[in-house]
Amino acid sequence: MVLVTGGAGYIGSHVCKALSQEGFTPICYDTLEKGHDWAVRWGPIERGDIGDRDRLDEVFERCRPTGIIHLAGYIEVGESVREPERYMHNNAAKSRVLIEAALAHDVEAFVFSSSCSVYGLPQADRLSETHPIRPLNPYAESKAHVEATLRDSAARGLRSAALRYFNAAGADPDGEIGEAHDPETHLLPLAVDAALGLGPPLTLLGDDHPTPDGSCIRDFVHVSDLAAAHIHVLRWLQRSPAKGLHEAFNLGSGVGYSVRQVLAETARLAGPVPLKVGPRRPGDSPRLVGDISKSKRELGWTPTRDLGTQIEDTLRWRRNMAR
Numbered sequence: 001m002v003l004v005t006g007g008a009g010y011i012g013s014h015v016c017k018a019l020s021q022e023g024f025t026p027i028c029y030d031t032l033e034k035g036h037d038w039a040v041r042w043g044p045i046e047r048g049d050i051g052d053r054d055r056l057d058e059v060f061e062r063c064r065p066t067g068i069i070h071l072a073g074y075i076e077v078g079e080s081v082r083e084p085e086r087y088m089h090n091n092a093a094k095s096r097v098l099i100e101a102a103l104a105h106d107v108e109a110f111v112f113s114s115s116c117s118v119y120g121l122p123q124a125d126r127l128s129e130t131h132p133i134r135p136l137n138p139y140a141e142s143k144a145h146v147e148a149t150l151r152d153s154a155a156r157g158l159r160s161a162a163l164r165y166f167n168a169a170g171a172d173p174d175g176e177i178g179e180a181h182d183p184e185t186h187l188l189p190l191a192v193d194a195a196l197g198l199g200p201p202l203t204l205l206g207d208d209h210p211t212p213d214g215s216c217i218r219d220f221v222h223v224s225d226l227a228a229a230h231i232h233v234l235r236w237l238q239r240s241p242a243k244g245l246h247e248a249f250n251l252g253s254g255v256g257y258s259v260r261q262v263l264a265e266t267a268r269l270a271g272p273v274p275l276k277v278g279p280r281r282p283g284d285s286p287r288l289v290g291d292i293s294k295s296k297r298e299l300g301w302t303p304t305r306d307l308g309t310q311i312e313d314t315l316r317w318r319r320n321m322a323r
């Protein structure tokens with residue numbers, strides 16, 4: 001049994017599917033504040049808040065999970081700038097409650113969804129795990145805070161990993177689940193919806209960044225590749241002989257595409273993407289691309305689905321959602 005907090009959300013539901021395909025039973029622990037009950041298909045749901053210690057104790061005692069994959073949290077950078085306390089409370093303070101529960105119930109492995117945003121302004125073309133941690137907004141700050149709590153908890157016997165995701169994209173290749181955020185802020189669904197006439201024209205957030213075509217460069221990783229990595233990490237933690245440990249791993253594709261390149265590929269697969277140019281978003285890095293050599297080497301994980309596949313899977317999913 002593996003407890004998946006945020007298991008009703010976009011990435012969490014793909015993680016639950018991957019776990020069940022590998023013979024684990026995922027228990028989705030989610031408030032459903034942002035997630036969807038239709039996305040919980042591969043195990044039971046325990047509705048609850050990660051900040052509710054009594055509810056956590058009750059679920060831990062009944063289900064006895066050996067691992068936790070902790071994806072629950074708020075995810076919007078812009079909102080975190082407007083409401084920093086809400087983000088620090090939900091993402092950082094409540095995670096501390098979950099970590100204390102994991103320690104009290106002797107959970108073998110704790111996997112945390114962190115973010116490449118913890119690196120702040122990049123000092124290299126490809127960011128490795130040793131890049132300094134300099135969060136630029138409360139969302140990233142909350143992620144860095146949880147990483148630090150987990151690092152400190154190693155001395156108390158917790159075995160944990162922080163997974164620094166780059167940009168999750170795409171949808172389940174079987175078409176069963178996909179991204180359904182409200183409001184949607186991610187590039188691929190917005191671009192596909194604009195191309196299909198299901199949404200407004202896409203707003204390019206600045207075309208004067210110091211990049212070859214003026215748009216930001218990002219590293220997109222298919223959500224099913226991302227989900228598969230969690231199984232590799234669970235096994236890596238479970239076979240580690242150390243009693244307490246903490247490691248960070250980048251999860252991306254290792255390849256950078258500019259927003260304009262993504263739009264050109266979307267246009268090729270879905271039709272022209274209506275576009276308007278807006279101002280830069282404060283705090284946006286011109287380039288965020290991961291060095292994923294540590295994850296490949298130590299976890300034996302390699303992403304397999306390219307940008308074209310990510311767009312095609314998004315396209316299929318958004319068409320289905322619109323029906």
Ligand SMILES: NC(=O)c1ccc[n+]([C@@H]2O[C@H](COP(=O)([O-])OP(=O)(O)OC[C@H]3O[C@@H](n4cnc5c(N)ncnc54)[C@H](O)[C@@H]3O)[C@@H](O)[C@H]2O)c1
Nearest residue numbers: 006009010011031033034035049050072073113115165168
């Ligand atoms: N989507 C990305 O590209 C990306 C990139 C970097 C990191 N991440 C991280 O991955 C995780 C999952 O992201 P996502 O895109 O699937 O988000 P999502 O909003 O689709 O899923 C998050 C889930 O957490 C639940 N939740 C929120 N607060 C909770 C709480 N206090 N207790 C219980 N459940 C709670 C929500 O109801 C939702 O189902 C997040 O932690 C996010 O910060 C995502």
